[in-house]
Amino acid sequence: MADPQNPSAEDSLIARYFKPLATDPGAFGLVDDAAVLSSSGDDIVVTTDAVVEGVHYLATDPPDTIARKALRVNLSDLAAKGAAPAGFVLTLALRGKEDSWLRPFADALGEDSRNFACPLLGGDTVSTPGPQMISITAFGRVPKGRMVGRTGARPGDRILVTGTIGDAALGLDVLTGGAAAGALASESQAKEMLVSRYRVPLPRNVLAQAVRDHATAALDVSDGLAGDLTKLCAASGVSARVDVANLPLSAAASGLVAGNVVCVETLLAGGDDYEVLCTVPPAQSDALIAAGQAAGVAVTAIGTIVAGRERPRFLDGQGHELTLKRLSYSHF
Amino acid sequence: MADPQNPSAEDSLIARYFKPLATDPGAFGLVDDAAVLSSSGDDIVVTTDAVVEGVHYLATDPPDTIARKALRVNLSDLAAKGAAPAGFVLTLALRGKEDSWLRPFADALGEDSRNFACPLLGGDTVSTPGPQMISITAFGRVPKGRMVGRTGARPGDRILVTGTIGDAALGLDVLTGGAAAGALASESQAKEMLVSRYRVPLPRNVLAQAVRDHATAALDVSDGLAGDLTKLCAASGVSARVDVANLPLSAAASGLVAGNVVCVETLLAGGDDYEVLCTVPPAQSDALIAAGQAAGVAVTAIGTIVAGRERPRFLDGQGHELTLKRLSYSHF
Structure with a gap:
């Protein structure tokens, strides 16, 4: 009242x-x-x-x-x-x-x-x-007609991603007392960084114009890189090959993977990254990486768009395909 | 998952x-x-x-x-x-x-x-x-710059409102077993009409252009006519005089007021009307009323904007001011 x-x-x-x-x-x-x-x-x-x-x-x-x-x-x-x-x-x-x-x-x-x-x-x-x-x-x-969509990825395009992948999922794991919390019990700085990535995303608006200038397709990774790349490929009618060894991981995430605390599949399917994933013609990938350097944001090439309709393949350093039990985090 | x-x-x-x-x-x-x-x-x-x-x-x-x-x-x-x-x-x-x-x-x-x-x-x-x-x-x-705001009401403007006021509040009363439910126990058609006004508003989009052409200020009545008119007047730096006898009431609402089941103050402060309340220079009020007639929507003059900063006054048929215990419905 x-x-x-x-x-x-x-x-x-x-x-x-x-x-x-x-x-x-x-x-x-x-x-x-x-x-x-x-x-x-x-x-x-x-x-x-x-x-x-x-x-x-x-x-x-x-x-x-x-x-x-x-x-x-x-x-x-x-x-x-x-x-x-x-x-x-x-x-x-x-x-x-x-x-x-x-x-x-x-x-x-x-x-x-x-x-x-x-x-x-x-x-x-x-x-x-x-x-x-x-x-x-x-x-x-x-500018009119210039929104970067999901449907423009073409075979041969490089797949680029900003920042690092998996830190936010690890931050949630730390906050909820998961395996990462135990493994990092005495490493408060690493824990704080991961929690911060979960609680406060770092949107890459500083790269928006470079994405518009160079990307054929783009989305932000919110539900897990594997699932979001799968959506982008489906919308574009293409497939992809990702070199998992090239995935940009923070030192904390790398350590946890090396120590077998978490597997890289978990990071690929973890949510809340809020990084830009985009596809760029090969001749323009250096320009987007350079724009990232100028802005202080890592931009990493992680794979290539290929022809076909099958789901993207994630290959380890030996060329073996990873089996992903799940592609992304879903709230339903 | x-x-x-x-x-x-x-x-x-x-x-x-x-x-x-x-x-x-x-x-x-x-x-x-x-x-x-x-x-x-x-x-x-x-x-x-x-x-x-x-x-x-x-x-x-x-x-x-x-x-x-x-x-x-x-x-x-x-x-x-x-x-x-x-x-x-x-x-x-x-x-x-x-x-x-x-x-x-x-x-x-x-x-x-x-x-x-x-x-x-x-x-x-x-x-x-x-x-x-x-x-x-x-x-x-x-068109650029033509949104109808809340700040343009001027002394002398007529106050117009579409449709009828208070039906939705009575509909909620019927649904929750209030006084109206009892009084209308055997009048299923009236009850259905009131409940329908609560559940399914009738937005007056058919009059949008006429409002843009004629109104100096407007809002939709969502929290009660008395409170919403007070907000419009405050934003415009004016006051208002409303002739309560002119309030557009449905037959069902009129009957409930005449039977002392509800008082008109309750209807003035009831929420969920979703009618357009607007102020119009006197020379243009007939044009807006005519636009309503053409569209099959009643448009009723209920009062006048006056100079001053005091809260709008609501006068009965004898010129006595109603005392409103509350102006509007608030969810907090």
Whole structure:
């Protein structure tokens, strides 16, 4: 029930925590029901991703990391599509409205919003008796017709991936007391790095233009490299050969694989990487790798697109094919 | 866990139920992470509204009505902003994935999507152990700079509202066994009409262009006419005088007020109307009313914008001011 002398609780919650994030003129300071995205003939790229407490993040994760993850999983999609961030809308399903949770959540969201030039355009807050959920729809801009899709991969294209693979899955393993937690019991720095990769993705928006300039197809690795590459190949009507020895692994992940704590198949199927996976004509792969170097982001060639419709093959250093029990993480 | 021989469960759920709704070329048949909204210099109007089981709809509501409500509360925002629907993205937080729920949900969503020319552009399905939630972000188009805001109301403007007010709140009362349920025990047609207004809003998109042509400010009445008018006045820096005798009530609502089953204050503060409330210069109010007549939608003048900053006054037939204990329904 609203107090007739005061704006409704939802309005004051929005004004208090989220209005400072609504810096774009099209957000109208969040006083309207709707926002305006202006366009001068650009295409607007739209992506939507939700994170649910207990499913995509842990109830014990700090609120600032939850905010960053909720926004960054969407920024990562924009990066893979070659789009420059233009803004986002937020739906927040909350059990309560404690300042101790909302304040660090909103502050971190605001900081990321500024750093990635992606202002808040509007939103909706609803109450829920169940787990909290943050649903974000993010917008980007590309020149007309230039969004990088999934269907353009061609035989001969090199397969490139940014950053490292598998760290986030290992971070979740550390947080939930899995095998990695035991093996790294005395290595707090490695554990912190892995947990950080799980909680706070590093979307590669700095490479969006290079991806747009060079990639024939791209997506962000969110459900596991093996599964996401399989989807890209299916959409393009091609197959792939991945040299597993070339997979970019962090020192911590390499150590755990070398010590037989985890197998590389687990890293290939682990979720939450939020790296860009793309296919690039051979003549242009050096240019994308160089763009990565200039931006301080590793870009690694891990294989080649080949003709055919069979599922991608993952080959070890001896040319033997790995058997993947699963390709990706699914929440169903 | 996904079956490596098959697409992930989420992918097959999307393909089975929602791909048929993704008729816009910018949706890429839902095979991509992102969609494209093309624009030829139009402004893109963005609005987002979520509905939560047990909060915005009842767990016992039929899935087809839940789908329609989730989309229509957003279509209603577009109508009030003077925008033509361009598409929407959907986040569906589900506890399960029973065909008996998803099939009628998707079919009704598809039907509304076609009827309102608002295609599905993309989405995300997530699992939740808690109440189900449907979050929709909808897009509309207006000529550059022509979105109807909340800040343009000027003293002397007439206040117009579409349809009838209070029926949805009475429908909820019927469903939850309130006073209206008792009073209408033997009037099944009236009960059905009220319940239908609660479950399935009637967004006034047919009047969007007339609103854009004539209104100085507008919003859709979602949280109660009294509270929403108060917000519009605050945003415009004006006050208002509403003649309560002119409020458009259905026969069922009028009867309940006349019988002292409910008071008009309850209808003024009831939620879920999803009618357009707008302010129009006096010389143009007849044109908007005529546009409503042509479209088969009642448009009623209920009062006048006046100078000042005090809260809007609601006057009965004798010129006495009503005392509103609350202005609107708040979920917090």
